Amino acid sequence: MQWWKVTLLGVGLAALFGLGIIVGHFAIPKKDEPTSSPLQDLDQELLGTVMSQLDANRIQENLRWFKFDPAPFPTVNPGGTILFSARRSEENLTGEQGDPEVVQPYAAYKPRISGPCSSCPLMSSPIWTPKESQQLSPPTNPSRVQGELRTTWAQPEPDRVPTRLQQFLRLLCTSSRHHVLAGLALPQFPVTRGAPGLTSSLCLLSNLRGPVAPAAWQGALGCQYRLGPGFLDSGRFPPDSQVNVTVHNRVELRNSSNVLGVIRGAVEPDRYVLYGNHRDSWVHGAVDPSSGTAVLLEISRVLGTLVKKGKWRPRRSVVFASWGAEEFGLIGSTEFTEEFFTKLQERAVAYINVDIAVFIHVGATGRGLPGDPAQSVIFSAAKQVPAPENSALTVYDRWLRHSNRSSPAHGVIPSLGSLGSGSDYAAFLHFLGITSMDIAYTYDRSKTSARIYPTYHTAFDTFQYVERFLDPGFISHQAVARTAANALLRLSDSLLLPLNVSDYSETLRSFLQAAQDTLGPLLTQPGISLGPLVSAVGRFEQAAAALHQRIETLKNNPSDPLKVRMVNDQLMLLERAFLNPRAFPEKYYYSHVLWAPRTSSVPTFPGLANACEEASKTPHDPEAWAKVRKQLSIAVMAVEGAAATLEPVA
């Protein structure tokens, strides 16, 4: 039975890591503590103190200390007549892969598959199609919906099993231990030899025939990715070879915990800046997630010590979170956003995520929303942190060299990756409309398209791997800690929230431009005008610019704490104004009108883009155009509402 278990929520349970103890101890509210002045601004000296105290060695020791917990595990047993067999587990190269407690590669939530229907031609399809997403059952119990949404996938209609089998690569790509590594294979580590997924997928993928896959699906395995079905005539396998997958999973309920620590705010305790990372890992998980957790612990140690010594208390409350069950579908953080929905919606200023802190030791990037008001916070922080490998440069300088874009307002600036649903920020951004960011030290985009580090989700993701190869000296971890702590303090301590609302003007203008250029002609026939959107975006731009002016004036003479609070409320609630829980009723967790999933390639409001894509397929269906009108209306309402949020209050 042990071999067939789905280890739902398993790995992280007992590993509480002392986070709760440390933060809880340091953050116990001190009675009769002197309250900070309601007009106190961010203290640059304190910022410097915190940055200097963040210690690479301590981060290293944090990481060394982490152990993963034993958990029952399932396995995948290929069967049938075999031309090529995928490895069933990692080769035991460093001793750690042979530990009997290592969870063998498996696909969480996958239905059990065996017998005659388990063979079919190989096809490649590494992402969900919208149609398939729609076929997921709607949630019936909101408080448990995350689990249900995810497990629904484990219970497809019986007649869908062969279809799913055709998507063998997807099965691997989306499995909970990602076997297919589209990322970079580092020469200094023999992962290409030892990892089961990479060798399997390389062997299979390089022999696949059919149309060439879209550019976005192409990876770094050194061959052209094709869609299938079947294999190349001249390849290793007969062209009509079938792929046989057997899955022996079974459903099992497991507990998982979120661990929280709060530093109560001195002036505005009802405003929350959240900082989190998950704690569960597939195997050793030294990089994913423990590199981020080591950074989180170090930041909480430094800030906690300052609080304990009475030297500092943030203006706003700071909440540290160690989430459970991220690997199984962001379950811990999503449950948290459901449980505390009301408070978070009313009071959360921002969410900072540091999951995989360091992908590679030379490079730098933050991740957030390109053109989101939080962008300026990350940039300000990155400008104050020396680059680990060259202290003449800052993290910002490095980032700017490695990955940049041109902004009409700011010129050339670092480019941020967008926030999808890859880590625990997802529910904060998409479900709650909370300004979010994700910070990591990662690849030089001018040199590689790598998306993930080579030992990701394998039994090779160990402390030794980090110490020897990924970040010797942990100086990149330290740079990430400094950047994240700097951003955290800016958000928690600045008198006026450091969110640059005009950055959204740029985003909205680019969305509008794309809609006009690409969708405009399509919309002529049914007589749909983008006029209301044009005027809404114009109104937003004016409102943002005017608010910017008012903030500058207020900064020079911040005499009234209530006036500061009123402006901060406008800034905090801007992201929330783009939320419309009625916008995408088929996507329970996606309410953000700007950042909901977009299947269309047109970089504009996702609801509008997707509806136009559908309508262009059935141009004679009035229902399809009604949906376009509805989505246009939703976009206009969101932008108008956001503008109203920024305009003078009375």
Next chain:
Amino acid sequence: MQWWKVTLLGVGLAALFGLGIIVGHFAIPKKDEPTSSPLQDLDQELLGTVMSQLDANRIQENLRWFKFDPAPFPTVNPGGTILFSARRSEENLTGEQGDPEVVQPYAAYKPRISGPCSSCPLMSSPIWTPKESQQLSPPTNPSRVQGELRTTWAQPEPDRVPTRLQQFLRLLCTSSRHHVLAGLALPQFPVTRGAPGLTSSLCLLSNLRGPVAPAAWQGALGCQYRLGPGFLDSGRFPPDSQVNVTVHNRVELRNSSNVLGVIRGAVEPDRYVLYGNHRDSWVHGAVDPSSGTAVLLEISRVLGTLVKKGKWRPRRSVVFASWGAEEFGLIGSTEFTEEFFTKLQERAVAYINVDIAVFIHVGATGRGLPGDPAQSVIFSAAKQVPAPENSALTVYDRWLRHSNRSSPAHGVIPSLGSLGSGSDYAAFLHFLGITSMDIAYTYDRSKTSARIYPTYHTAFDTFQYVERFLDPGFISHQAVARTAANALLRLSDSLLLPLNVSDYSETLRSFLQAAQDTLGPLLTQPGISLGPLVSAVGRFEQAAAALHQRIETLKNNPSDPLKVRMVNDQLMLLERAFLNPRAFPEKYYYSHVLWAPRTSSVPTFPGLANACEEASKTPHDPEAWAKVRKQLSIAVMAVEGAAATLEPVA
């Protein structure tokens, strides 16, 4: 063509009444005006000044001044072989009913009906069934959805027309000039003789056969209401007589305007107290809505004068609103809540509605949510206003005698009618979760079950009717003005919002009790436990009581404006915490988990009650029980979220 028009949004257009001018003039922000102290509380002296300045004569003159605008109008032409014909218009008894500009009785949004399908047996059914509500098409364009929802009714599937005809009484009851008056026929006015609806329905209803209608449907026409179909054997008509209705309506688009006036708040301009009434009327509309508008104008005159003289400016912003197109489905106010959704959601403290100000001159009541935190505001206001007919009593005393209930916390208190969708408060409460109240001088419930005054929606609703019969001397209007202005000032000027959150504890406890007593046994079989609801309500009660304590402490030493603001945010957002836009996806405008429409007779959470009612009909359908679980979960989440809103913030 004139005879067939549907006068959509017609009556109110040109009648702007000077409201905008008066309020706009008085409320122009004065630069360099001294800002009130951020810790200034409600000024009782000012409250007295305002109350004394509200002038019955001016209200009378306001009302005298109102004229309704000419509008094209449709008519109803009964046809076929006739045993009895309904009057097609009012008898011209006072001269005003014969004005050629009087809109003849008609049913707005009704489909055109004529020909063979227009006859059928008479049935009585004065309210919508849930099934029919569900058959309304979902809205496709949120910004215009109100119109669509309403007009959908005007475009039923062709095969539904006979069904609708069977509901002749409903057709009349829900028509836009309500012909069937279930209310009291006052002896001093010859409405029973002159009004077409009353004579028609009396004649038809008193002859109807079939089962006796439910108690809630019984009215004051002096006969037992029966459901039909067909007529009594011994009655005026042969038992199988059919009723013939012909409707000649056609769709026509009309413009309508909301008129707004704002008095900017001195300390917290980003907190809004709204006060509104509609302006459109069916005919002369002296009572509905102009009695309320006359009161609104007088309040805005008194407050505007104080602002103009520099003697007062409210702590929070006050917004006066004169809505258009209420009679056609609350369109003006609903469009307003859609257009300003974001700002209102973030910043609105409360909405006060005074529509029909005076139903009858001896009596008193407020309307709000029984057990809602706003109840205490209305009570406090009513205690400070002398009863118009006996100054030894207050409005509160009168109310307490006329209609009361027993409250566990407060003993015997006045009973509030509940807020459904009868006037413009609906969207504020149900769509936006804004604390709402409706104030009127109305019937002595110990003596009558009358729900409406006799000239309601007829051409007899004239100034002379109000002056001679309804409120000679306008002293009841004055009492309503004083009560409403008092409540307005309490909400706009109190340092701490005067909302008593513990009153919701009582409501939740009673909801829980009803669920346990009535639904508990039903839920045993599918194994659904009310335990989570029990603990959520307990948590709410504790949180409310603790907040009450903290508020008392803060009141004694309100040293920090930010602390006051934080508590006020908790109070303001409590009602919002009960909002769940995903709770009732089939009811676009209903998101309030406590006050959404309830078809079940069990006085508990409407979603839970309705789902249980359905499940009890199909106890073997697991889907039905899944819906019960979902609704229970929604109720628990709402109560937990509301408790979290009230609990200490960090």
